[in-house]
Amino acid sequence: MRAVTWAIVAMLLPRVLGAIPTRTPRTGGVGDTLSVAIVCHDLESVEVTWGPGSAHHGLSANLSLEFRYGNQVPQPCPHYFLLDSVRAGCVLPMGKGLLEVVLREGGGAKLFSRKKKASAWLRPRPPWNVTLSWVGDTVAVSCPSHSYPGLEYEVQHRDDFDPEWQSTSAPFCNLTVGGLDPGRCYDFRVRATPQDFYYGPEARPSKWTGVASLQGVGPTGSCTGPTLPRTPGTPTPPLALACGLAVALLTLVLLLALLRMRRVKEALLPGVPDPRGSFPGLFEKHHGNFQAWIADSQAAVPTVPEQDKDDDVIRPQTKGVETQEDDDVIAPGSPCLGGGALMSVGGASFLMGDSGYTTL
Amino acid sequence: MVLFRYLFILQVVRLALTYNFSNCNFEMILRIYHATIFRDLLKDLNGILFDQIEDCDSRTACLLKIDHHTFNPVPGCPSLPEKAFALKTKAALINYCPGYSETERNGTLEMTREIRNxxxxxxxxxxxxxxxxxxx
Structure with a gap:
């Protein structure tokens, strides 16, 4: 009798196992050779992405994906996306019935397969048009609900006194956060979470909305506006702030660099003094011809006293040219000057020779 | 030969008399599912999930299949109808599906050894x- 029972089991077991396959469960990887992630975005499209698992360091060949809903004929992926010129994912349309996804290597060996309702991989988009408003010592949070049921809206808040996020949730995006102090500044953020009893344990929460700061009373300016980002995908306030700070810092660094360059340039290439101030009329009357200017200056010098004649020192008395003190004038016949006349004009001294002059 | 004839007639009658779940209070049954049955199922699965083989597109069709898979033991898992979720499912169907009563189940396979998978x-x-x- 026992043998007959085991014979029946042996006969029936393969049939039952065939009806309900006992594949080992997968949570994203197949034998650690391929890591696959499936996300159903807002019940509108399904994104399948794959990459090398821990046992492989890279995908050597393009994988091909085919899918079908219910009893449809399997179809190839309508839109692959690439990573380093290798297929890394596929976007599928939403459909009815069980979604079966099969990944093959080069169209041959099956590397991965999953079959479930697409909603099992749901990830909603973050709540949008979220508004926060103070009502006494509570904050009312509201936003438009998603177009499909089975979601829970989770609001988190924190303040400087208690930096840990506190959660409040409700099945509709119309909830109240109580026990708040209107004098404090609170941070708020919201997300939508698929309820596990509705979509199963594999569905994932949406991303958080950007953090919004809100204060009921007290000094203004300590909190920013009470409205969260209006459209999903716009930069979050901390990101915008960080970008602004980065730009300001970069501008400051550039300005400092420019200033530093000017100083360096001044140190390496000092400016040539403009002779215009020391030699009045040099450019205006003589177009920079110094010989002509000197000749003109000599002509303007009054008669030199007798006792100075021996010194051969010309002391121009023209307008704007100041007379040098005797201490500043180097006497002719000085051993280092050799022959020639010494002339002092406007603070500069020259040793005049037969064919030119030397600046001292 | 006569025995097979009787068995055939019995199956036809059983099919004809299969409860169709159309009069069930689905709201209450789903509340019970949400409150208790779902948690028991998750606890039994302990994080392990398999590909879904069967689907259903209406609440009536779904309850029919749930009833079938829950209370008809399969080879390798004779204890399934005695699990906590199964007992709560039975209670919910009896309470909120007028005329439902647990039908006679095929017990010939209950002697098979339990296989966890x-x-x-x-x-x-x-x-x-x-x-x-x-x-x-």
Whole structure:
């Protein structure tokens, strides 16, 4: 009798196992050779992405994906996306019935397969048009609900006194956060979470909305506006702030660099003094011809006293040219000057020779 | 030969008399599923999930399949109808499906040895059917 029972089991077991396959469960990887992630975005499209698992360091060949809903004929992926010129994912349309996804290597060996309702991989988009408003010592949070049921809206808040996020949730995006102090500044953020009893344990929460700061009373300016980002995908306030700070810092660094360059340039290439101030009329009357200017200056010098004649020192008395003190004038016949006349004009001294002059 | 004839007639009558779940209070049954049955299923699965093989597109069809998979033991998992989720499912159907009574089940396979993977797979299928039921 026992043998007959085991014979029946042996006969029936393969049939039952065939009806309900006992594949080992997968949570994203197949034998650690391929890591696959499936996300159903807002019940509108399904994104399948794959990459090398821990046992492989890279995908050597393009994988091909085919899918079908219910009893449809399997179809190839309508839109692959690439990573380093290798297929890394596929976007599928939403459909009815069980979604079966099969990944093959080069169209041959099956590397991965999953079959479930697409909603099992749901990830909603973050709540949008979220508004926060103070009502006494509570904050009312509201936003438009998603177009499909089975979601829970989770609001988190924190303040400087208690930096840990506190959660409040409700099945509709119309909830109240109580026990708040209107004098404090609170941070708020919201997300939508698929309820596990509705979509199963594999569905994932949406991303958080950007953090919004809100204060009921007290000094203004300590909190920013009470409205969260209006459209999903716009930069979050901390990101915008960080970008602004980065730009300001970069501008400051550039300005400092420019200033530093000017100083360096001044140190390496000092400016040539403009002779215009020391030699009045040099450019205006003589177009920079110094010989002509000197000749003109000599002509303007009054008669030199007798006792100075021996010194051969010309002391121009023209307008704007100041007379040098005797201490500043180097006497002719000085051993280092050799022959020639010494002339002092406007603070500069020259040793005049037969064919030119030397600046001292 | 006569025995087979009787068995055939019995099956035809059974099919004709199969409860169709159309008069069930689905709201109450799904509340019970949400409150207790779902948690028991998750606890039994312990994080292990299988591909979903069967689907259903209406609450009536889903309850029919849930009833079938929960209370008809499969080879390799004779204990399934005695699990906590199965007992609560039976209570919910009896209370909120007028005229429902647990039908006579095929017991010939209950002597088979329990295979954990088969029980987990069957439990995963039942969870998938409940999920389809609540979404339909």
């Amino acid at each position: 088969i029980c987990l797979n069957q439990t995963s299928q039942i969870l998938g059917l409940w999920l389809s039921c609540i979404q339909s």
